[in-house]
Amino acid sequence: MMASSEDYTELFKLKENQNWLKVSVGLIFTKDGLKPYVEKTMESFKRRQGSNCSACSTATIVPCNKRNKICRSRPCKLHNGVKYCPCPINVCDGFRDSIIRQHRFGGPSWLNTNACDWCSNAWEVAKAFMPPDGYDTIKTSDETDLNGVISVLINCRLFENDIPDLANPINVCTKVRDIGKKLRHAPKLKVTDDQLKQWFGQMRALLLVPNHLAANTKAQDTVNTLNKLELDQLQIERKDAMAAINDVIPHPKHPDNEDLDENVIMLNKIIKSLCNDILQEVSENKKLQNGVVDFIKTGSKPLAWLFQKLLSKSxxxxxxxxxxxxxxxxxxxxxxxxxxxxxxxxxxxxxxxxxxxxxxxxxxxxxxxxxxxxxxxxxxxxxxxxxxxxxxxxxxxxxxxxxxxxxxxxxxxxxxxxxxxxxxxxxxxxxxxxxxxxxxxxxxxxx
Ligand SMILES: [Zn+2]
Ligand SMILES: [Zn+2]
The missing domain is CATH 2.60.40 (Immunoglobulin-like)
Incomplete structure (x- = not known):
């Protein structure tokens, strides 16, 4: 007999496993608390670039130059023979230069972002500030994992106005980003009480930076939710548990060193078992059911995202x-x-x-x-x-x-x-x- 419904609660029965889940869910809440703020900031950056162009692609507007990390490979993965062509209405060259100027480390992730959509979708611009690869098909903040969202804060200088600490190599954002990595490698998915306390403190510290708190209308709500979660005053919904687990599992395109380690295998099992449960419970909802079936078949990130989206409607x-x-x-x-x-x-x-x-x-x-x-x-x-x-x-x-x-x-x-x-x-x-x-x-x- 296959174990069923209570699988994930079985696994998370030990205090230290529950701590692991609480921190993972805390990161999801933190991400949700950051998203509108990152979106708003990128939207006003986009608007400052002027009028609308949808004629240029990233490969035509970014000259092939060995200074772009991506252009060092031969043949170049970005250009592959496509030549630079100036923007016909003189918008995108300036936009490109602004992105380069705002990138703290000078190397926008050109492979992630499609210049066609820069003028119509601010999140397409944000993607230039995410890790080098794996975000190309994403269109919205909802589809983006914590690592992607927080990388925009870390790599884009625009946020330094509200979070001055970002100028330091180790700062309030890098600390939160690293929690995800530590969770992924936590032996047997265990987190001690001390770690839990420290990491919740780090999530709050980011949200409570005074200027950030003033600029981000969701920051205080998120802090309140984190407090409840830490003190066990909040029930962890299954959809949040799934979103959290899904975010901790590395994307196939940016694997962590040991991407097939024991934890990832275990987490994949838990998430599939949860899917099976939901299949039973939602047998009357065909759309939701198909989403779950697709996810179980492929286990790919975009489907996992689709699935969460459907599930969030439960x-x-x-x-x-x-x-x-x-x-x-x-x-x-x-x-x-x-x-x-x-x-x-x-x-x-x-x-x-x-x-x-x-x-x-x-x-x-x-x-x-x-x-x-x-x-x-x-x-x-x-x-x-x-x-x-x-x-x-x-x-x-x-x-x-x-x-x-x-x-x-x-x-x-x-x-x-x-x-x-x-x-x-x-x-x-x-x-x-x-x-x-x-x-x-x-x-x-x-x-
Ligand atoms: Zn190139
Ligand atoms: Zn253009």
Whole structure:
């Protein structure tokens, strides 16, 4: 039997593995907190270059010159016989020179960027400041990994106005960039409490540089989210875990020294196992399903990105168990008046399955979708994430029961209607409570 749903929580059960996941997810939040700021800065840089040209390509506007690192190879990988040709409307030569001037290390990544789009897409300009290769097909910041986004900050002088530390060889940005590398090479995906503290500190330090904080409207929000994540006050969504893992796995075009090391193999396994789970859970959403299938087949970065994008359109309801009983929970899309009898019958059937596999939370791979969505076992102190696509517009209905000392089934809630994305918990008295949105078991404010 293949292990299923709880695979990633199984792996991340050890404190030090959880630390690893927390730091990885912290980097995703940091990246998300930087993206609008980097976009805005590149957009105003683009606008200052003047009018629109889409006639020039990178190969025609950048002369083949051995001073460009990429032109040193023979035949030249960038030009390959294409000759320099000045911009017909006298825009792109100036644009090219501005990019060279703003590049801290004088060598824009010409292979990444297409000059055709410089005047129409500021992110195309940003790509000249990313690592030398592997970003050529990317069009937006959403598709870009942390290393790409943070390299723009490090390599482009424009950001020095807000983050003066960038003038130093080791600075607030290089420190955050290096966390990703350290995570990739962390033996057995373990991170100590000290490392965790240090690295969260480094993420915050970048966002809290005073001028940066003033210029980046998302910086303070990101710091608040990082604080919650570090203190375990935030539930890690599966989509964030996947995005984080995906970002840590190196791109095939810019591999780290040992790109096929044990960690990468392990992470690829986890991500595929998560995909398999989602396949079962979203069997009614063909588009999402096809995206997942493609990803499993090829495992390529662009598809992984597509997949995340689709996945980010899913929603989660968490059920946390703070009672002393083991609880059994499920969701449905029908209200209690429709199928209370069905659910109760299913609860009886699940009790048998629960006896066989439920104790350690592992559910057989061979079960049909309907069974996969059946009652899940949640031990005292544990929680379970129920994920479903946003095609579900109305309420979801939560069903929870526990078995008391007299072997009597006690229903905590029978078809409790909930807005998708809102979570509930079973309190110490065995009563169901609404959780404050975005938290696991903080009670919602009473009206
Ligand atoms: Zn060349
Ligand atoms: Zn031009």
């Amino acid at each position: 929603m989660t309801t968490h059920v946390t168990n703070r009672s002393k009983y083991t609880i059994y929970a499920k969701y449905s899309f029908n209200g209690p008046e429709v199928n209370i009898a069905n659910q109760k019958a299913e609860a009886s059937a699940t009790a048998v399955v629960g006896g066989a596999y439920g104790a350690n939370g592992i559910i057989g791979r061979g079960l049909e979708y309907s069974a996969a969505a059946a009652f899940r076992t949640i031990a005292p102190g544990a929680h379970m994430a129920f994920e479903y696509p946003t095609t579900i517009k109305d309420a979801v209905y939560i069903w929870i029961y526990y078995v008391d000392e007299n072997s009597e089934k006690q229903w905590v809630c029978e078809g409790l209607p909930k807005r998708p994305d809102y979570s509930v918990f079973v309190d110490q008295d065995g009563k169901v409570q609404n959780a404050k949105h975005g938290t696991l078991s903080e009670p919602a404010d009473k009206k």
